[in-house]
Amino acid sequence: MDFCSNRKLLPTGMLQSTVARRELDSSPTTSGNTSINEDAAAFRDTKETGHLEKRQELGRQRIEFLSWPGTPAGETWTYRWKSFVFPGFSTNGHFFHTWQLLRRDGSGGPVLWLDFLAGQAVLGDTVRGTRQVADLSHFSGNTIKHFLHVKYGPNGTVTYVAVQQSNPKKVIVSYAATGDMGSNGSLKFGMYRPVYPGISTVHNLVGDYSATKFEEV
Numbered sequence: 001m002d003f004c005s006n007r008k009l010l011p012t013g014m015l016q017s018t019v020a021r022r023e024l025d026s027s028p029t030t031s032g033n034t035s036i037n038e039d040a041a042a043f044r045d046t047k048e049t050g051h052l053e054k055r056q057e058l059g060r061q062r063i064e065f066l067s068w069p070g071t072p073a074g075e076t077w078t079y080r081w082k083s084f085v086f087p088g089f090s091t092n093g094h095f096f097h098t099w100q101l102l103r104r105d106g107s108g109g110p111v112l113w114l115d116f117l118a119g120q121a122v123l124g125d126t127v128r129g130t131r132q133v134a135d136l137s138h139f140s141g142n143t144i145k146h147f148l149h150v151k152y153g154p155n156g157t158v159t160y161v162a163v164q165q166s167n168p169k170k171v172i173v174s175y176a177a178t179g180d181m182g183s184n185g186s187l188k189f190g191m192y193r194p195v196y197p198g199i200s201t202v203h204n205l206v207g208d209y210s211a212t213k214f215e216e217v
Contacts (some may be wrong), residue, residue, distance in 0.1 A: 066188045112126070
């Protein structure tokens with residue numbers, strides 16, 4: 001296998017940050033890395049009165065990064081990134097996307113996603129109708145390293161692994177599947193949730209993103 005990387009990373013939503021280009025260490029609140037701490041402030045104004053967009057009856061908060069352009073069927077990509085969500089945020093039965101693998105072909109929508117739902121971290125596969133549940137405490141207050149390997153198309157494959165940076169040998173979530181992975185696809189990661197009564201502020205960081213395309217030799 002040979003590889004190259006040429007995927008752009010685009011911010012979505014009204015709040016934008018350069019944090020995706022900066023390094024997250026295992027303890028950003030005490031690291032002394034002022035650039036990370038300054039960027040953290042950009043994510044701290046996402047309260048109930050400051051939602052970013054209107055859809056249906058509920059407002060929605062969206063601060064995400066999107067890989068672009070969309071990937072056609074037959075291409076294989078590996079995505080890596082890190083995330084850190086500060087403790088003290090609320091969850092309920094509404095969606096709370098931390099990342100999605102999206103498709104824009106005839107079916108549309110997410111193929112794979114990781115949400116914080118009702119006090120749990122839930123990895124869902126929309127195409128195959130499966131879910132995995134992990135303890136939310138593994139994600140809260142920890143730098144998480146994400147690895148996602150995807151071959152797009154009707155005969156595709158996907159592998160996802162999440163580990164804590166402080167304990168990389170301990171796997172928090174892992175998943176693998178074969179079959180339909182869609183086409184014209186993108187990875188989106190960050191934060192996307194609806195606004196509801198009693199919602200808390202969430203402080204979320206993402207960084208160290210890379211996208212690598214693999215070519216058959």
